[in-house]
Amino acid sequence: xxxxxxxxxxxxxxxxxxxxxxxxxxxxxxxxxxxxxxxxxxxxxxxxxxxxxxxxxxxxxxxxxxxxxxxxxxxxxxxxxxxxxxxxxxxxxxxxxxxxxxxxxxxxxxxxxxxxxxxxxxxxxxxxxxxxxxxxxxxxxxxxxxxxxxxxxxxxxxxxxxxxxxxxxxxxxxxxxxxxxxxxxxxxxxxxxxxxxxxxx
Amino acid sequence: xxxxxxxxxxxxxxxxxxxxxxxxxxxxxxxxxxxxxxxxxxxxxxxxxxxxxxxxxxxxxxxxxxxxxxxxxxxxxxxxxxxxxxxxxxxxxxxxxxxxxxxxxxxxxxxxxxxxxxxxxxxxxxxxxxxxxxxxxxxxxxxxxxxxxxxxxxxxxxxxxxxxxxxxxxxxxxxxxxxxxxxxxxxxxxxxxxxxxxxxx
Numbered sequence: 001x002x003x004x005x006x007x008x009x010x011x012x013x014x015x016x017x018x019x020x021x022x023x024x025x026x027x028x029x030x031x032x033x034x035x036x037x038x039x040x041x042x043x044x045x046x047x048x049x050x051x052x053x054x055x056x057x058x059x060x061x062x063x064x065x066x067x068x069x070x071x072x073x074x075x076x077x078x079x080x081x082x083x084x085x086x087x088x089x090x091x092x093x094x095x096x097x098x099x100x101x102x103x104x105x106x107x108x109x110x111x112x113x114x115x116x117x118x119x120x121x122x123x124x125x126x127x128x129x130x131x132x133x134x135x136x137x138x139x140x141x142x143x144x145x146x147x148x149x150x151x152x153x154x155x156x157x158x159x160x161x162x163x164x165x166x167x168x169x170x171x172x173x174x175x176x177x178x179x180x181x182x183x184x185x186x187x188x189x190x191x192x193x194x195x196x197x198x199x200x201x
Numbered sequence: 202x203x204x205x206x207x208x209x210x211x212x213x214x215x216x217x218x219x220x221x222x223x224x225x226x227x228x229x230x231x232x233x234x235x236x237x238x239x240x241x242x243x244x245x246x247x248x249x250x251x252x253x254x255x256x257x258x259x260x261x262x263x264x265x266x267x268x269x270x271x272x273x274x275x276x277x278x279x280x281x282x283x284x285x286x287x288x289x290x291x292x293x294x295x296x297x298x299x300x301x302x303x304x305x306x307x308x309x310x311x312x313x314x315x316x317x318x319x320x321x322x323x324x325x326x327x328x329x330x331x332x333x334x335x336x337x338x339x340x341x342x343x344x345x346x347x348x349x350x351x352x353x354x355x356x357x358x359x360x361x362x363x364x365x366x367x368x369x370x371x372x373x374x375x376x377x378x379x380x381x382x383x384x385x386x387x388x389x390x391x392x393x394x395x396x397x398x399x400x401x402x
Contacts, residue, residue, distance in 0.1 A: 048257075048258035048259075048260055048261065049257070049258050050257065050258060050261070056249075056250070056251065057249035057250050057251060057372060058249075059249055059367075059370045059371070059372040060249065060251070060372045060373075062370065063370065063372065063383055063385055066383070067385070070392065070402075071392070073402055074391075074392050074395060074402065166260075169260045169263065169264065170260070171258060171260040171261045171264065172261075182264055182267070184264055184268070185388070187386070187388040187389070188388070190275075190391070191271065191272070191275050194275060201271075201274055201275065
């Protein structure tokens with residue numbers, strides 16, 4: 001079996017959310033697994049001198065807000081643009097890595113729940129409390145996670161993941177890497193599917 | 202018959218070139234025509250505070266250069282990234298509008314020839330001489346066009362087109378508008394097809 005596909009994303013990224021709803025099933029069609037890497041776009045944009053789509057210029061911001069919803073409809077994915085946007089996602093990302101260290105299936109379940117809380121249910125997922133609430137609903141011990149979210153080791157882990165993403169050439173979200181071949185954006189899904197099918201084109 | 206689709210592009214835009222090879226046939230499948238609007242991204246980027254993909258940051262530039270060629274292969278379009286890039290395209294755009302005032306089919310033929318000269322044959326199309334050479338090959342009178350390229354009216358015409366594009370919300374290339382619905386990027390072709398088929402989704 002081939003190596004897993006790498007999926008880099010920020011929990012505040014609309015196109016990252018769209019990718020999160022499709023990439024596992026697409027990979028599975030070709031016998032592949034996906035390794036999820038939540039990262040912080042704030043760190044990536046600071047390093048690369050970039051900015052969120054909705055903070056670049058008015059024309060692009062207006063278009064992007066419209067395109068998030070239209071792209072979701074086109075892909076058959078529910079989407080409601082959150083009132084608080086963009087927002088801080090270090091707590092969600094840290095919770096993901098803590099869960100992933102214990103039970104990768106539970107971490108994946110948490111990632112879907114956090115993304116859907118933000119982009120379907122209009123929940124502000126930035127605070128530790130909001131993250132604990134999402135995690136508790138899928139059976140995670142609230143106290144254990146609350147303690148973990150404060151640990152310097154977990155903060156360091158997320159920092160290392162962001163640095164590793166930058167080294168891997170990540171400049172935005174979602175960013176997919178298949179054996180060194182990078183695909184940026186949810187709109188690259190057709191190319192990703194064709195690449196997995198043909199082994200490169 | 203419905204109103205024509207508007208296609209805004211810069212002659213130096215790789216994804217604009219990819220769109221130019223597909224949009225007329227896609228529109229025709231749905232009984233629609235396309236109105237082409239060459240514009241200058243330099244003016245658009247100055248107004249919107251943006252920059253070319255290959256001048257933003259190293260990671261994005263490296264990715265974009267790779268993606269231009271991969272996207273072309275995926276779409277079955279020949280592509281060779283030009284040595285001179287980006288480059289000035291005001292002469293090509295002015296030639297387009299001058300031809301379009303006389304013979305819109307010839308203008309379209311010129312646009313394809315200019316794009317292919319740049320992105321297939323590695324020709325620097327920035328100078329008036331290069332544009333005259335491309336136009337002469339499709340039967341345009343070289344002297345007439347040379348005089349036209351110097352005319353203040355034609356310069357004004359291109360300026361007005363760039364201003365109209367900005368007013369229409371254009372922030373990059375390619376930018377397609379179907380009765381007020383905007384689609385940015387060659388990767389929106391599947392959505393454009395679906396939109397034309399369904400009348401909106």
